[in-house]
Amino acid sequence: MLYPIELWVHGAGGCSGHPRGCQAKTPPRRAARRTGAPTAAGIARGSVLCVDSGTLARTLGHMAETSRPQHLIRLADFTPAQIDDLLELSRRIKRKTGRAQLPGKTAGLLFFRGSLRTRASFEAAMTQLGGSTINLSAASDFWELESQVGSVMDGKAPEHVKDAAAVMSAYVDVLCIRPKPAGNSWAIDRKDAEIRTWASYSSVPVINMESALWHPLQALADLMTLREALNNLRGKRLAIVWTNSPTPATGAVVNSLLHAALSQGMDVRVAHPPGFELDAGVLDEADGLARENGGSVETGLSLADGVRGAQVVYGRSWMSLEDYSNPTLAATRRARHAGWMLDEKVLASGDDARLMHAMPVRRNLEISDGLLDGPRSLVYQQAENRLHSQKALLMQLLRG
Ligand code: CP
Numbered sequence: 445m446l447y448p449i450e451l452w453v454h455g456a457g458g459c460s461g462h463p464r465g466c467q468a469k470t471p472p473r474r475a476a477r478r479t480g481a482p483t484a485a486g487i488a489r490g491s492v493l494c495v496d497s498g499t500l501a502r503t504l505g506h507m508a509e510t511s512r513p514q515h516l517i518r519l520a521d522f523t524p525a526q527i528d529d530l531l532e533l534s535r536r537i538k539r540k541t542g543r544a545q546l547p548g549k550t551a552g553l554l555f556f557r558g559s560l561r562t563r564a565s566f567e568a569a570m571t572q573l574g575g576s577t578i579n580l581s582a583a584s585d586f587w588e589l590e591s592q593v594g595s596v597m598d599g600k601a602p603e604h605v606k607d608a609a610a611v612m613s614a615y616v617d618v619l620c621i622r623p624k625p626a627g628n629s630w631a632i633d634r635k636d637a638e639i640r641t642w643a644s645y646s647s648v649p650v651i652n653m654e655s656a657l658w659h660p661l662q663a664l665a666d667l668m669t670l671r672e673a674l675n676n677l678r679g680k681r682l683a684i685v686w687t688n689s690p691t692p693a694t695g696a697v698v699n700s701l702l703h704a705a706l707s708q709g710m711d712v713r714v715a716h717p718p719g720f721e722l723d724a725g726v727l728d729e730a731d732g733l734a735r736e737n738g739g740s741v742e743t744g745l746s747l748a749d750g751v752r753g754a755q756v757v758y759g760r761s762w763m764s765l766e767d768y769s770n771p772t773l774a775a776t777r778r779a780r781h782a783g784w785m786l787d788e789k790v791l792a793s794g795d796d797a798r799l800m801h802a803m804p805v806r807r808n809l810e811i812s813d814g815l816l817d818g819p820r821s822l823v824y825q826q827a828e829n830r831l832h833s834q835k836a837l838l839m840q841l842l843r844g
Pocket residue numbers: 558559560561562563654662802803804
C-alpha cells in the first residue's frame with residue numbers, strides 16, 4: 445500500500461517552525477508526535493511529517509507491519525476469537541439465502557495441482573456474493589515460476605513469484621494459492637516456502653488452498669461440521685484414522701484438523717500403522733494446544749483402539765514421511781496395511797460415531813460404500829460447508 449505522505453527528515457542543524465526544527469518551508473498540516481513513532485492509522489492522507497532519522501525508521505517499520513494484509517497460511521494465523529467469529533458467520537450464511545456482499549471484488553485462484561471442492565466452492569462463493577474469480581491452472585494458464593530469491597533465472601521458469609504476486613495484486617482483491625510440493629524432501633517441503641513467498645510479495649491477502657503442511661480451509665469447514673454434529677466440542681472424542689490409498693495426500697488436512705480440534709478442547713486419538721507418524725513439529729504444537737485448552741492427544745494407536753469410544757471418526761490417507769521421496773518404498777509399505785479401511789463394523793465400536801472425510805475418497809478401499817452412503821456419514825455436509833465457511837472468510841477479509 446502506498447501512503448502519499450511528504451516527509452522531512454531533519455538533520456543535525458535542525459530547522460524552525462516544524463517539530464524538532466525541520467528545515468521545511470511548507471507549514472505542517474499535521475505534526476508528528478514528539479516521542480515514539482506515529483502509527484500508520486494516525487497518519488492522514490497527504491499529511492506532513494517532520495521526523496528525525498530514528499523516528500523515520502521506526503515509523504516506516506511500523507507502517508510496513510500494520511499495512512500488511514492478513515494472510516491465511518494456517519489456521520493459527522487467525523486468533524481463536526476470529527475463528528469463532530468466522531464459524532458464527534458461516535452458520536448464519538448457511539441459514540440465510542445469499543445476498544450480494546462483495547460486488548466488484550475479484551478473487552484470483554492459482555492452482556499448481558488439481559482440485560474439485562476447493563476450486564468449485566471458491567467460484568460458487570464469489571459468484572453468489574456478487575464478485576468474480578480469475579481461475580488459473582499451472583502449465584496451461586501461466587508461466588512456470590521461480591520462487592528462489594536472488595536466483596539467476598537461467599532455468600525453465602521465465603517469471604519470478606515476486607513479479608507474479610505484485611502483478612496479480614493489482615488485479616485482484618485476494619489471492620488464493622494451491623501450491624504443489626516438490627516431493628523431494630519433507631524437510632524442505634514442510635517449510636511451505638512457495639506459499640510463504642507469495643504471501644511475502646503480495647499486497648492483498650493470500651489464502652492457502654492446501655500446501656504441504658496445512659489446509660486451513662478444510663479445517664474451517666471441518667470445525668463447522670463438527671459443531672453441527674456435536675454442538676459443544678469440549679471433551680468430545682475425535683478419532684483421526686489413516687486409510688489405505690495408492691494416492692495418499694500429505695498430512696495437510698490431518699495437521700490442520702488436529703490443531704483445530706485441540707484448540708476447541710477435544711480429545712483426539714490418531715490411529716495409523718507404524719511409519720505413518722505425523723510431522724514432529726506438528727505433534728509438538730499439538731501437545732501444547734492440548735495442554736492450553738484442556739483436551740488431549742494420543743497418537744500411534746491401532747485402528748480398533750483409535751475408533752473405540754469416538755463420537756466422530758475422520759478417515760484420511762496420508763504419506764509416510766519416512767519414504768516421502770521414494771514412491772517405490774512408499775507403495776511397498778502401504779501394501780502391508782491394506783486392511784486399514786473404515787466400514788460400518790469398525791464404526792460400531794465408536795460412541796454413536798459419525799463419519800467424516802475431506803474427499804476425494806476411494807470407495808471400498810478407504811471407506812465402504814455402506815458407510816459412505818449410510819446415515820452416519822457427514823461427508824457431503826462437510827463438503828457443502830466449504831462453501832459457507834469460505835464465503836464467511838472472504839467477507840471477513842474483503843469487507844474490512
Ligand atoms: N478437500 C479438498 O480440498 O478437496 P479438493 O482437493 O477436491 O479441492
